[in-house]
Amino acid sequence: MAHAELDRLQACLNFALDKLRKELDNSQLPPLSQLSSVEHPLDDPTTYLPSTGLFEARRLSLACLGELKNLIQSPLDKCMDERFTAYGVACTDTLIKTGIIDYLSDVPNPSQGVPAAELASKFELDSQKLVPILRCCAANGWVRETRDSSFALNRCSRTFIEGHAGRRLNFFMPGFVTMIETIPYWVAESEWKLSRSPEQTAFQIAFKTPLLAFSWIMENPEVLIPIANHLKSVAGDMSTPSIVADYPWEQLETPVIVDCGGGEGGLVSAILDAHPSFRAIVQDMENVVALTSSIMEERRPRDIENGVLKVEAHDLFQPQAWIGNEYSFILRHIMHDWPDKEAATILGHVARALGPKSKILIIDMVAVPNVNATATTSFESFLLDSDAKRLDCTIPSHFGSASKIVSGSSMHMLTMINGCERSLREWEALVRACGLRIMNVYPLRAHTSIIECALDTRALL
Numbered sequence: 001m002a003h004a005e006l007d008r009l010q011a012c013l014n015f016a017l018d019k020l021r022k023e024l025d026n027s028q029l030p031p032l033s034q035l036s037s038v039e040h041p042l043d044d045p046t047t048y049l050p051s052t053g054l055f056e057a058r059r060l061s062l063a064c065l066g067e068l069k070n071l072i073q074s075p076l077d078k079c080m081d082e083r084f085t086a087y088g089v090a091c092t093d094t095l096i097k098t099g100i101i102d103y104l105s106d107v108p109n110p111s112q113g114v115p116a117a118e119l120a121s122k123f124e125l126d127s128q129k130l131v132p133i134l135r136c137c138a139a140n141g142w143v144r145e146t147r148d149s150s151f152a153l154n155r156c157s158r159t160f161i162e163g164h165a166g167r168r169l170n171f172f173m174p175g176f177v178t179m180i181e182t183i184p185y186w187v188a189e190s191e192w193k194l195s196r197s198p199e200q201t202a203f204q205i206a207f208k209t210p211l212l213a214f215s216w217i218m219e220n221p222e223v224l225i226p227i228a229n230h231l232k233s234v235a236g237d238m239s240t241p242s243i244v245a246d247y248p249w250e251q252l253e254t255p256v257i258v259d260c261g262g263g264e265g266g267l268v269s270a271i272l273d274a275h276p277s278f279r280a281i282v283q284d285m286e287n288v289v290a291l292t293s294s295i296m297e298e299r300r301p302r303d304i305e306n307g308v309l310k311v312e313a314h315d316l317f318q319p320q321a322w323i324g325n326e327y328s329f330i331l332r333h334i335m336h337d338w339p340d341k342e343a344a345t346i347l348g349h350v351a352r353a354l355g356p357k358s359k360i361l362i363i364d365m366v367a368v369p370n371v372n373a374t375a376t377t378s379f380e381s382f383l384l385d386s387d388a389k390r391l392d393c394t395i396p397s398h399f400g401s402a403s404k405i406v407s408g409s410s411m412h413m414l415t416m417i418n419g420c421e422r423s424l425r426e427w428e429a430l431v432r433a434c435g436l437r438i439m440n441v442y443p444l445r446a447h448t449s450i451i452e453c454a455l456d457t458r459a460l461l
């Protein structure tokens with residue numbers, strides 16, 4: 001009997017895995033292993049930029065696996081799976097909070113595993129609680145149960161070790177779960193259900209505050225640093241290598257790059273390292289630039305001294321001070337933070353500063369509608385391969401469940417501030433309303449893209 005969908009997904013998965021294997025070999029990377037307790041270069045996007053083929057093969061493999069799971073799993077199991085996701089997060093948080101992760105990484109033979117009883121006595125915990133927690137982590141691929149009730153770190157959980165990238169991502173913000181529980185009430189019943197204001201969201205309801213999320217965070221120092229670290233990892237470090245490598249910086253005609261809402265300045269730092277002929281300005285809110293200045297004075301003292309790099313306070317909602325052909329502007333992970341009205345105000349201020357040679361680089365996710373289609377445009381590199389041309393694979397256009405990070409991020413922006421991840425059609429409308437035009441969209445080896453905009457001179461004709 002023909003099983004059309006199953007057959008197509010199976011063929012697509014085989015193709016994607018073959019491609020993945022070939023690309024790993026071409027890149028001279030070691031085999032991927034869940035039994036290994038050593039990190040793989042592919043595990044950290046902040047330090048290793050995969051080839052385009054490898055990036056696409058991994059994404060397509062994950063998309064096929066997700067679609068296969070959707071096809072095969074019973075709806076009731078899927079429902080339970082989804083409900084229980086929150087426990088997985090709590091379990092990894094527990095391993096970090098108790099110190100178990102760091103302990104498991106420091107034992108003399110980390111791959112051998114440590115009995116839960118030993119962990120319990122070391123950290124004065126109850127082994128009856130620890131075993132289910134560690135087994136939940138094992139089911140999610142974070143640790144390995146090496147013998148009954150003995151556990152070892154695997155290569156993935158190394159990301160949670162102190163100083164590693166996943167540790168910064170995995171912080172716990174009190175009130176976060178309450179905010180998520182508030183979403184159905186906010187959307188369906190609350191007096192703000194039709195409001196698009198950034199000050200009338202599930203965030204204000206759950207945190208019982210009239211403050212904008214950014215202002216509340218500033219007033220609560222205990223969450224400020226973990227959130228700043230989290231943003232740096234999510235918003236920044238993961239996409240920086242690809243932004244530097246995949247945008248044609250040498251074609252930018254302006255000598256100065258202004259990073260608006262540039263946070264700690266990591267992006268301009270990486271751009272200056274790769275393209276020392278540019279000068280750069282990092283702008284952010286007053287209390288953020290105090291931190292940025294001290295970081296930059298320590299890391300790039302000569303650039304600060306020579307005026308190659310400047311750090312300054314600037315409110316995104318005020319007119320831009322740097323005007324004309326000398327300047328291009330970056331807005332990375334800024335626009336998704338704001339609803340359309342506020343986003344247009346921010347973009348409008350930058351647009352009014354542009355000269356004919358200036359560009360605005362909006363670096364954000366492009367939320368492709370997940371309609372049923374072959375994901376041809378996104379795996380163009382595969383299309384060079386004759387096998388791929390013949391491949392009849394109906395993966396949704398944004399890689400189905402492999403786009404969960406985009407849809408999750410969009411939900412987070414919505415819940416916190418009535419923002420969202422925009423589709424290309426929504427980006428076009430926003431950009432056009434500010435007298436700009438999209439010149440190009442550069443896909444990145446990351447979840448974000450670079451939307452390159454310039455003044456729409458056609459409007460003047």
Ligand SMILES: C[S@@+](CC[C@H](N)C(=O)[O-])C[C@H]1O[C@@H](n2cnc3c(N)ncnc32)[C@H](O)[C@@H]1O
Binds near residue numbers: 231260262263
């Ligand atoms: C999601 S973070 C992105 C940071 C940076 N662009 C990056 O990609 O690493 C948003 C940034 O916008 C800044 N921001 C928020 N409201 C602002 C305002 N009114 N004026 C200037 N910066 C603002 C925040 O301080 C924060 O650094």
